[in-house]
Amino acid sequence: MKRTNNHTIQARIPTEMRDAFFEKARDFGGGSEILRELVVAFVEDRVTVTPSEAKKSLYQLGDLK
Numbered sequence: 001m002k003r004t005n006n007h008t009i010q011a012r013i014p015t016e017m018r019d020a021f022f023e024k025a026r027d028f029g030g031g032s033e034i035l036r037e038l039v040v041a042f043v044e045d046r047v048t049v050t051p052s053e054a055k056k057s058l059y060q061l062g063d064l065k
Helices: 015-028 031-043
Strands: none
């Protein structure tokens, strides 16, 4: 069997958030296309993630780079 370099990333999110994401992503090529671009942009430092107030305690902001 030939092995590919393609991998899958999964995350658990609420149904309402998933539905809203895929509805909004439809205008931009679909959810998979948006997720791929977000991963690439994050790795290339073209995306900055700003945690919500509720999640700030999960991040050690000085250690991100």
